[in-house]
Amino acid sequence: MLSCKQTIELGSKNLDTVLAWHQRLEMKLHLMVCHNCRRYIKHLRFLQKVIVSIDKQDSNIHLSEQARERIRKKIFSK
Amino acid sequence: MPSKTEKPEDWLDDYGDMLYCYALLRVRSEATAEDLVQETLLAGFQGFEKFSGKSSVRTWLMGILKHKIIDFFRKNRHEQTLLKESDLGEDLLAHQFDQRGHWSIELLEWKTPDQHLSNKQFQQIFQQCLSRLPQRMLDLFMLRTIDGVSSEDCCDILGFDSNNQLWVTLSRTRMRLRQCLEIKWFSNS
Numbered sequence: 001m002l003s004c005k006q007t008i009e010l011g012s013k014n015l016d017t018v019l020a021w022h023q024r025l026e027m028k029l030h031l032m033v034c035h036n037c038r039r040y041i042k043h044l045r046f047l048q049k050v051i052v053s054i055d056k057q058d059s060n061i062h063l064s065e066q067a068r069e070r071i072r073k074k075i076f077s078k
Numbered sequence: 079m080p081s082k083t084e085k086p087e088d089w090l091d092d093y094g095d096m097l098y099c100y101a102l103l104r105v106r107s108e109a110t111a112e113d114l115v116q117e118t119l120l121a122g123f124q125g126f127e128k129f130s131g132k133s134s135v136r137t138w139l140m141g142i143l144k145h146k147i148i149d150f151f152r153k154n155r156h157e158q159t160l161l162k163e164s165d166l167g168e169d170l171l172a173h174q175f176d177q178r179g180h181w182s183i184e185l186l187e188w189k190t191p192d193q194h195l196s197n198k199q200f201q202q203i204f205q206q207c208l209s210r211l212p213q214r215m216l217d218l219f220m221l222r223t224i225d226g227v228s229s230e231d232c233c234d235i236l237g238f239d240s241n242n243q244l245w246v247t248l249s250r251t252r253m254r255l256r257q258c259l260e261i262k263w264f265s266n267s
């Protein structure tokens with residue numbers, strides 16, 4: 001039986017790559033009996049959603065007028 | 079031939095902010111982000127003849143910028159500070175797990191988390207949590223999770239020795255972010 005520490009590491013790896021079948025099985029078996037790990041995995045999935053949504057936000061960051069001028073000069077002088 | 083209804087001379091006004099934001103979130107230096115925008119637009123001008131018009135100019139310029147960012151990381155990888163043991167969150171592990179690797183804390187249930195996604199305060203807290211990560215952890219997390227750069231390329235670009243080291247680092251990054259959100263947001267809301 002996997003420990004919780006091993007399970008959450010696999011849970012994270014599962015988001016980055018395809019796990020071997022025995023790893024998936026071991027993880028599932030552990031998750032069936034461990035509510036804390038189930039929660040952790042849910043939280044990780046939510047984190048993925050947050051990071052994607054952060055990237056899509058309209059942000060208040062703009063090029064400053066000075067920066068815009070600097071770029072304009074450089075790209076149109078060539 | 080591409081539709082040339084879009085004039086390259088308008089690109090700075092039309093896409094400058096978008097490119098800048100994207101770059102700044104990843105390289106975290108205003109000067110570097112500015113340089114990347116400039117290089118992207120220049121490359122765009124030079125390549126416009128070959129632009130097929132199959133995608134929008136916006137998507138096409140973003141594609142160029144992504145390559146420029148990856149090049150930037152690759153060129154600077156030797157200057158990046160290596161992660162220390164403490165960065166990997168060994169102390170957090172010891173706090174969360176007992177010696178047999180079982181939980182020694184009770185995780186909170188995050189109730190209806192999706193409703194927070196559009197909450198400005200929540201977004202700020204999350205940004206704070208991100209900014210507390212060591213640079214290299216954040217770089218990896220952004221490249222891999224949002225930009226979908228392959229594990230092999232991530233290792234190469236950021237100078238990790240093995241895929242395994244990469245997965246462990248990603249796992250610890252998520253652990254730190256999870257912990258930060260739980261403390262700063264979910265335990266109060």
Ligand SMILES: [Zn+2]
Nearest residue numbers: 004007034037
């Ligand atoms: Zn467990």
